[in-house]
Amino acid sequence: xxxxxxxxxxxxxxxxxxxxVSYVLNGRSGQSISETTRQRVLAAAAKLGYAPSTAARxxxxxxxxxxxxxxxxxxxxxxxxxxxxxxxxxxxxxxxRLIAHRLPASGGAVDLVRSLAPAALxxxxxLAAEELAALRSLEVPLASLQQxxxxxxxxxxxxxxxxxxxxxAAGHTRLGVAVPDLPGYAWRVQxxxxxxxxxxxxxxxxxxxxxxxxxxxxxxxAAVARWTQGPEPVTAACAFDDDYAFALLSGxxxxxxxxxxxxxxxxxxxxxxxxxxVPPLTTVSVHxxxxxxxxxxxxxxxxxxxxxxxxxxxxxTPDAAPAAQPVPPVTLVQRASA
Amino acid sequence: xxxxxxxxxxxxxxxxxxxxVSYVLNGRSGQSISETTRQRVLAAAAKLGYAPSTAARxxxxxxxxxxxxxxxxxxxxxxxxxxxxxxxxxxxxxxxRLIAHRLPASGGAVDLVRSLAPAALxxxxxLAAEELAALRSLEVPLASLQQxxxxxxxxxxxxxxxxxxxxxAAGHTRLGVAVPDLPGYAWRVQxxxxxxxxxxxxxxxxxxxxxxxxxxxxxxxAAVARWTQGPEPVTAACAFDDDYAFALLSGxxxxxxxxxxxxxxxxxxxxxxxxxxVPPLTTVSVHxxxxxxxxxxxxxxxxxxxxxxxxxxxxxTPDAAPAAQPVPPVTLVQRASA
DNA sequence: CACCGTCACTTACACGTGTAAGTAAAGTGT
DNA sequence: ACACTTTACTTACACGTGTAAGTGACGGTG
Numbered sequence: 199x200x201x202x203x204x205x206x207x208x209x210x211x212x213x214x215x216x217x218x219v220s221y222v223l224n225g226r227s228g229q230s231i232s233e234t235t236r237q238r239v240l241a242a243a244a245k246l247g248y249a250p251s252t253a254a255r256x257x258x259x260x261x262x263x264x265x266x267x268x269x270x271x272x273x274x275x276x277x278x279x280x281x282x283x284x285x286x287x288x289x290x291x292x293x294x295r296l297i298a299h300r301l302p303a304s305g306g307a308v309d310l311v312r313s314l315a316p317a318a319l320x321x322x323x324x325l326a327a328e329e330l331a332a333l334r335s336l337e338v339p340l341a342s343l344q345q346x347x348x349x350x351x352x353x354x355x356x357x358x359x360x361x362x363x364x365x366x367a368a369g370h371t372r373l374g375v376a377v378p379d380l381p382g383y384a385w386r387v388q389x390x391x392x393x394x395x396x397x398x399x400x401x402x403x404x405x406x407x408x409x410x411x412x413x414x415x416x417x418x419x420a421a422v423a424r425w426t427q428g429p430e431p432v433t434a435a436c437a438f439d440d441d442y443a444f445a446l447l448s449g450x451x452x453x454x455x456x457x458x459x460x461x462x463x464x465x466x467x468x469x470x471x472x473x474x475x476v477p478p479l480t481t482v483s484v485h486x487x488x489x490x491x492x493x494x495x496x497x498x499x500x501x502x503x504x505x506x507x508x509x510x511x512x513x514x515t516p517d518a519a520p521a522a523q524p525v526p527p528v529t530l531v532q533r534a535s536a
Numbered sequence: 537x538x539x540x541x542x543x544x545x546x547x548x549x550x551x552x553x554x555x556x557v558s559y560v561l562n563g564r565s566g567q568s569i570s571e572t573t574r575q576r577v578l579a580a581a582a583k584l585g586y587a588p589s590t591a592a593r594x595x596x597x598x599x600x601x602x603x604x605x606x607x608x609x610x611x612x613x614x615x616x617x618x619x620x621x622x623x624x625x626x627x628x629x630x631x632x633r634l635i636a637h638r639l640p641a642s643g644g645a646v647d648l649v650r651s652l653a654p655a656a657l658x659x660x661x662x663l664a665a666e667e668l669a670a671l672r673s674l675e676v677p678l679a680s681l682q683q684x685x686x687x688x689x690x691x692x693x694x695x696x697x698x699x700x701x702x703x704x705a706a707g708h709t710r711l712g713v714a715v716p717d718l719p720g721y722a723w724r725v726q727x728x729x730x731x732x733x734x735x736x737x738x739x740x741x742x743x744x745x746x747x748x749x750x751x752x753x754x755x756x757x758a759a760v761a762r763w764t765q766g767p768e769p770v771t772a773a774c775a776f777d778d779d780y781a782f783a784l785l786s787g788x789x790x791x792x793x794x795x796x797x798x799x800x801x802x803x804x805x806x807x808x809x810x811x812x813x814v815p816p817l818t819t820v821s822v823h824x825x826x827x828x829x830x831x832x833x834x835x836x837x838x839x840x841x842x843x844x845x846x847x848x849x850x851x852x853t854p855d856a857a858p859a860a861q862p863v864p865p866v867t868l869v870q871r872a873s874a
Numbered sequence: 875c876a877c878c879g880t881c882a883c884t885t886a887c888a889c890g891t892g893t894a895a896g897t898a899a900a901g902t903g904t
Numbered sequence: 905a906c907a908c909t910t911t912a913c914t915t916a917c918a919c920g921t922g923t924a925a926g927t928g929a930c931g932g933t934g
Contacts, residue, residue: 202598203650204920215884220922228923230881247670249650253594254920257889260540262591273621279612286638295648297635300624310633312541312587332585413808441808448812470751470779471809474786542890553914558892566893568911592890595919877934885926894917901910 203248211242219243223250256315265289265497266316267298268307270323272382275439277467277486278322284490285320292498294318308332318497324385341496354386355489355528358393360482361436361464364530366401370462373403374425374435376418376442379410387438394436407432413441418449426453426461434462434536440469443479447535462536478533485527492527541586549580557581561588594653603627603835604654605636606645608661610720613777615805615824616660622828623658630836632656646670656835662723679834692724693827693866696731698820699774699802702868704739708772708800711741712763714756714784715776717748725776732774745770751779756787764791764799772800772874778807781817785873800874816871823865830865 205223209216214235221229222239242248256262267285269278282298289296294317301307307329311319319333321342333340365373375394377387391408398406409421425432437443443465450456450463457463457477465472468483543561547554552573559567560577580586594600605623607616620636627634632655639645645667649657657671659680671678703711713732715725729746736744747759763770775781781803788794788801795801795815803810806821 202920206920216921217885217923218883221883224922226923229883232882235882247646247650249647251595251653251920252651253591253600253653254889255651255922256591257589257595257891257919258921258923260889273614274612274617276611276614279617283611283638286640290640295637297637299633299635300621302624302628308585309587312585313590313593315589315591413812415812418812444809444812448814451814471782474751474753474756474782476786476789476814540890544890554891555893555915556913559913562892564893567913570912573912589890592919593892595889595921596891596893598919875934877932879930879932881928881930883927883929885924887922887924889921891919892917894915896915897913899911899913902908904906 203246205248205250208239208243208246208248211246212239214239260315261317262315263294264314264316265294265296265318265320265494266311266314267296267320268323269298269300270382271301271303272380275467276469277484280486281322281490281493284487285494286490288491288494289498292501294498296320296494305329308336311336311338317501320493320497322493339497339500341493343493354389354393355484356393357466357482357484357528358390358436359397360528360530361466362394362397362401362403364464364480364532365434365436365462365536366403368434368462368536370434371403372430372432372434373398373406374421374432374461375406375408375438376411376421376435376446377408377438378442379412383438390438406436411442411445413445415445415448415452418442418445419452420449422446422449422453422455422461426455432461434458434464437463437465440465440467440472440479440481443481443535444471444475447475447477447479457535464536468531472531473533475535477535480533480536481531483529483531485529489527541584543586543588546577546581546584546586549584550577552577598653599655600653601632602652602654603632603634603656603658603832604649604652605634605658606661607636607638608720609639609641610718613805614807615822618824619660619828619831622825623832624828626829626832627836630839632836634658634832643667646674649674649676655839658831658835660831677835677838679831681831692727692731693822694731695804695820695822695866696728696774697735698866698868699804700732700735700739700741702802702818702870703772703774703800703874704741706772706800706874709741710768710770710772711736711744712759712770712773712799713744713746713776714749714759714773714780715746716780717750721776728776744774749780749783751783753783753786753790756780756783757790758787760784760787760791760793760799764793770799772796772802775801775803778803778805778810778817778819781819781873782809782813785813785815785817795873802874806869810869811871813873815873818871818874819869821867821869823867827865 205219206216209219218231218235219239222231222236223243252262267282286296299310301323305326307325311333316338318339321340362373375391377390394406407425411417411421425435435446437446443463446463447457450461455461465479465481468481472479472481543557544554546557550557556569556573557577560569560574561581590600605620624634637648639661643664645663649671654676656677659678700711713729715728732744745763749755749759763773773784775784781801784801785795788799793799803817803819806819810817810819
């Protein structure tokens with residue numbers, strides 16, 4: 199009952215051959231097993247606490263039952279944490295398991311995937327083009343924020359467009375943008391800025407005034423000062439994050455100003471804290487759980503399609519219908535700050 | 537260069553036997569290999585892009601090079617995300633890999649560990665006693681927040697004691713505590729409350745007045761009202777989290793009160809936002825990165841000790857000295873709110 | 875009674891790796 | 905010149921699993 203329990207042990211305990219055990223536990227269709235021995239095997243397996251070795255099973259099948267989620271090198275934000283959560287739930291409905299690995303900045307994703315042989319891959323962080331190409335050539339089903347999301351909503355999920363749209367509808371024409379200047383966030387910042395600039399151009403607004411700040415009152419205050427002074431002041435600002443929106447509110451307060459009168463502020467992510475700010479923060483809510491479910495679905499879909507093939511029929515169909523909902527993954531949450 | 541590259545392919549390309557490539561790549565000490573063939577093998581492996589199959593290697597060794605970190609069912613907070621980050625860094629210095637798996641509420645940790653055969657285990661979430669016992673009997677090196685941290689600092693890392701100590705030093709004798717009422721946080725809440733109650737008793741304060749609230753302005757305002765009204769009002773409050781501290785500040789504001797005059801408020805976690813609150817939040821900083829490093833070290837240590845044994849000598853010694861620092865993992869950050 | 879199909883299994887092999895044991899040639903000591 | 909160590913490999917096996925192919929026994933049909 200302790201150390202290692204193999205199917206051989208189960209077979210001996212049940213008084214049958216090892217193959218029989220395998221047939222019983224995997225419910226192979228082509229084979230017929232009498233009900234009595236089937237029960238005997240099941241009982242023996244349960245009693246011994248048998249858990250098949252993923253290593254051996256993976257070696258045999260050429261593919262494991264793990265879905266690998268690659269995380270960005272920077273620490274996870276709340277949104278990504280919930281994506282992980284939801285994806286994990288979804289993946290388990292198919293009898294698979296989700297594991298996450300933080301990708302070091304040095305790369306090495308390809309080797310990991312080669313050696314782990316996961317059933318599917320979920321990318322939540324951008325990769326070098328050649329690394330991505332190498333991954334694709336590995337024939338592992340792959341869902342990527344970088345790529346798959348390119349078409350439907352743009353790689354920033356439409357956050358930038360929603361922010362700009364709301365501010366423009368309120369009559370603002372000169373916008374500011376506050377983003378982190380940390381290297382780890384470079385790609386996401388670039389994507390967001392592109393989306394915001396595109397939206398401004400489409401709506402006929404002036405090009406946005408970008409400020410790269412640290413998450414400190416001083417930095418935020420300086421940015422606010424640069425925006426609000428001068429002949430043609432910025433009247434509204436998009437924050438990269440609710441965190442940065444908080445920083446802007448704090449910066450305003452340190453000048454004796456406040457939102458939305460002196461500067462409208464809109465955040466992104468809808469943190470639990472957003473409603474507690476003074477004034478309550480208008481923000482863009484990211485339905486992270488839904489995104490996670492969607493990602494998992496995208497990654498697993500090819501495995502289901504190949505159900506007819508002999509290679510990957512170990513993927514269970516789920517109990518309840520999962521059906522990725524067509525709800526937009528981001529929505530505006532209007533409060534008082536913009 | 538595409539699909540699967542096995543050591544057999546490398547051997548053929550280098551014109552040697554498969555065993556030779558294994559000896560070369562694993563740098564076995566007992567064997568002697570001529571420098572010329574060694575280079576030939578290395579070149580062939582690099583050219584073909586060979587990555588050894590973890591499955592086969594794990595099967596052979598009986599133990600994989602993965603360190604498994606089990607995450608709680610609830611979404612990760614910032615602190616835990618940074619623990620993951622740091623642990624991942626530390627583990628990779630030893631040539632191992634860290635993967636994280638979100639533990640479903642239903643359990644099933646034992647089966648996962650049995651089948652994955654990880655080199656070590658890091659628990660960041662409590663398990664049922666019997667499940668923990670089963671894990672321990674698996675002989676996998678295990679570092680657990682639940683257990684290992686019991687002695688040095690108590691399972692709440694000393695956060696509660698630090699909070700109470702600071703408030704007591706400022707002359708407060710009647711304290712309130714604000715904690716979440718979400719079921720997912722039940723264990724952590726219980727641990728924190730125990731620590732706070734213990735600290736209050738030790739310092740001769742009155743037993744704390746506990747309020748279980750949701751992260752909403754209304755709930756927080758009600759809690760503040762119950763504390764501040766009455767014949768013997770609470771004058772200071774410990775929040776479970778900086779999030780809950782923000783909620784308390786918001787609750788105070790909605791009554792026209794403010795910290796620390798009407799109610800001193802102390803948080804925990806030192807979010808980036810903490811310094812941006814009005815007033816800036818006094819809080820307990822958790823050195824999450826250091827904790828992560830420490831955990832990883834704790835988990836890996838048994839593998840290093842067994843270096844003399846033949847079982848697990850594939851763990852590399854790190855390039856730089858890692859040396860878990862004896863710095864306390866939590867420190868007080870005094871700002872204005874308490 | 876011979877024949878055939880179905881049932882309920884068992885035997886045998888492959889997956890890719892690490893490593894103990896074997897082997898042939900070259901070097902070394904007396 | 906012969907034994908004996910050292911060098912530089914190769915051959916062979918085991919890890920635990922999934923599954924194709926094989927094997928009796930049994931039941932039914934001609």
